[in-house]
Amino acid sequence: MIIVAIIIGVFAGFAAIGIRVLIETISHLSFPGVGTLLDNIIAAPWYIKILIPIVGGLIVGPLIYFFAPEAKGHGVPEVMQAVLLKGGRIRPRVALVKALASAITIGTGGSVGREGPIIQIGSSLGSTVGQFFKVPTNRMKTLVGCGAAAGIAAAFNAPIAGALFAVEIILMDFAVAQFSPIVISSVMATVISHMFEGNFAAFQVPGYEYVSPIEIGFYFLLGALSGLASWVFIKVLYYSEDFFDNKFKFPEYLKPIVGGLAIGLTALVFPQVMGVGYDTINLALHGNLIWHAALVLVFVKIIATSLTLGSGGSGGIFAPSLFMGATLGAFFGYFVHSFFPDITASPGAYALVAMGGLVAGTTRAPITAIIIVFELTNDYQIILPLMITCIISTILSTKLSRESIYTLKLLLRNIQIKEGSEVNVMNSIFVKDVYQKEFNPILITDNFSNVVNKVIQGRGPEFPVIDKNNSVKGIISIENIKDHLFEKDSLQNVLIAADLMDTNLAVITDDDNAQTALDRMLKYNVEGLPVVDNEINKRILGMVWPKDIRDAYQKEIERKEIASSLASSISMKEDEKSVQFLEGYSIAEIAPPKEFVGKSIRELNIRRNHGVDVLSIKTKEGEDEKIKAIPSPDYVFNKDDTLVVAGEIRNINLLKSLH
Numbered sequence: 001m002i003i004v005a006i007i008i009g010v011f012a013g014f015a016a017i018g019i020r021v022l023i024e025t026i027s028h029l030s031f032p033g034v035g036t037l038l039d040n041i042i043a044a045p046w047y048i049k050i051l052i053p054i055v056g057g058l059i060v061g062p063l064i065y066f067f068a069p070e071a072k073g074h075g076v077p078e079v080m081q082a083v084l085l086k087g088g089r090i091r092p093r094v095a096l097v098k099a100l101a102s103a104i105t106i107g108t109g110g111s112v113g114r115e116g117p118i119i120q121i122g123s124s125l126g127s128t129v130g131q132f133f134k135v136p137t138n139r140m141k142t143l144v145g146c147g148a149a150a151g152i153a154a155a156f157n158a159p160i161a162g163a164l165f166a167v168e169i170i171l172m173d174f175a176v177a178q179f180s181p182i183v184i185s186s187v188m189a190t191v192i193s194h195m196f197e198g199n200f201a202a203f204q205v206p207g208y209e210y211v212s213p214i215e216i217g218f219y220f221l222l223g224a225l226s227g228l229a230s231w232v233f234i235k236v237l238y239y240s241e242d243f244f245d246n247k248f249k250f251p252e253y254l255k256p257i258v259g260g261l262a263i264g265l266t267a268l269v270f271p272q273v274m275g276v277g278y279d280t281i282n283l284a285l286h287g288n289l290i291w292h293a294a295l296v297l298v299f300v301k302i303i304a305t306s307l308t309l310g311s312g313g314s315g316g317i318f319a320p321s322l323f324m325g326a327t328l329g330a331f332f333g334y335f336v337h338s339f340f341p342d343i344t345a346s347p348g349a350y351a352l353v354a355m356g357g358l359v360a361g362t363t364r365a366p367i368t369a370i371i372i373v374f375e376l377t378n379d380y381q382i383i384l385p386l387m388i389t390c391i392i393s394t395i396l397s398t399k400l401s402r403e404s405i406y407t408l409k410l411l412l413r414n415i416q417i418k419e420g421s422e423v424n425v426m427n428s429i430f431v432k433d434v435y436q437k438e439f440n441p442i443l444i445t446d447n448f449s450n451v452v453n454k455v456i457q458g459r460g461p462e463f464p465v466i467d468k469n470n471s472v473k474g475i476i477s478i479e480n481i482k483d484h485l486f487e488k489d490s491l492q493n494v495l496i497a498a499d500l501m502d503t504n505l506a507v508i509t510d511d512d513n514a515q516t517a518l519d520r521m522l523k524y525n526v527e528g529l530p531v532v533d534n535e536i537n538k539r540i541l542g543m544v545w546p547k548d549i550r551d552a553y554q555k556e557i558e559r560k561e562i563a564s565s566l567a568s569s570i571s572m573k574e575d576e577k578s579v580q581f582l583e584g585y586s587i588a589e590i591a592p593p594k595e596f597v598g599k600s601i602r603e604l605n606i607r608r609n610h611g612v613d614v615l616s617i618k619t620k621e622g623e624d625e626k627i628k629a630i631p632s633p634d635y636v637f638n639k640d641d642t643l644v645v646a647g648e649i650r651n652i653n654l655l656k657s658l659h
Helices: 002-030 037-043 046-067 076-085 093-107 115-132 137-156 159-170 176-197 213-247 252-267 278-285 291-310 318-339 347-363 366-377 380-400 407-412 421-427 448-457 478-491 514-524 546-569 606-610 649-656
Strands: 462-466 472-477 529-532 540-544 578-582 585-590 612-621 624-629 642-648
Touching (some): 002 037, 002 093, 002 176, 037 278, 046 093, 076 115, 076 137, 076 159, 115 318, 137 176, 159 366, 213 252, 213 291, 213 347, 213 407, 252 291, 278 318, 278 347, 291 318, 318 347, 347 380, 421 514, 448 472, 448 478, 462 540, 472 478, 472 529, 514 546, 606 649, 612 649
Antiparallel strands (some): 462 472, 578 585, 585 642, 612 642
């Protein structure tokens, strides 16, 4: 794992350098000149400001649509989804398409950041390396975290923040076993970045001033403003995405052109919104922004970033969050310093602290936000104001909206992180569908020699011990016999299976679900469980193994993703209540049969008993109609529900006949 972590860190470090160079090259080709990028954009003719983002959208739209739809948007939710539902597996092509799409979007004026793409590219590289070495699922997730950490570290020259970002946001797990390789990748990416670009600073950060303890009160207020701005950003961004995805009728691969046009028109008045916006951030940090311009830019940037991402552009939300924080802090700092000059720092100090506040409020990752700004300044004096601002921002933003800018996208895809989406899926998989009927039992009267032979020749680490009635009496593993192996000959007629077996027995019935089986394996520290007809007689039916559950889990996730995608892409007309999608198969809207009303999906076992899948349920709550996509197995049917089911046409017709 250490060697693989080093490899990922090196690859991600080079990838971060490569995408920075690519963005700079495209930016200078789009807006040539000898000044800063902002100066060149301001100096460009009006028609260039409009035309260049349109051209960028014309290239990016088809590139994402036809080659890697995962590259659309800000990227981090896609990485989180891969970790939660796909065992960390990301298609290798995503790294290349994301790099090209993001570089073109940003280089042609898209109002997004480069950090999100670098995170997704690094994560994709981590997953690709893991797939090459065929690492197991639990380690694959760690390698994805390694790539994400390396991406952040190389982007900001902040190795500590990179490691914390990976465990706080991507993996949501501070386990030490996972943390070690992530730190190594983060360090290696920073070393590579230093080697080729020097110990650069992402921003020209001025010295921080902490003037008076009384000033802490102003940072409480700044945290509240940051939390409010974070909430507005999240709401506007997802309103834009919903508008372009569901209400704006236009070819999907051409929508980024519309976003590019909107950005170009906005840039005629506010050229600062184009690109990552680092030049404007530096102006805010040094107090060179007029207060009213700083205030307006907060909201213009929110709209510009939302238009770019909502229309289908590719880029991150980290830099826009920093931009909004810097401009909001500059505005706030101007006023408090004007009224209380003796006890407050300059506007640039507030701009610096508010950068962390906006990142914390949007991502709900206050630790990462604090460490990023701290590593940018290397000044311990900033810690107290920074902690206050980031925590208050996170608290207020969370009160206004439970989901972060990342998890909200997952929630809209019906992935419940806080309620444990993996557990939800596991609860819908039953032991009867995954257990192995072929197993290697040991008779309770077998002598030691027979026991050893069966354990050595058999499959699996656990062997059930049964009596003549096929009832399970205990479990034998290699651990039970290894201490006696050297005395095999002398003990073969002395010891029997009953003397060796572990009677602290864990069994599972075929009606239990996979999550119960996994919990029981963990509790009893066993690698497999005997499946019995009931827990009284314990007549054995087979064995269930973790691998069988994992395989069933992956198949169920794939089935749910396909079904969800299929169901969401079909719009039922009033005069056409079914759609045939394969020969002999269709999707249809039906009312629930009378025998369904008052019973749950789990209780009815619809797939097993009727041969169809319930894709979604339309429910009525008062005057409103709501759709439950991929409903819970515990959902209880009402007589006014409408079911969207998929399956063989004959099975659907049989179900209709029950009315």
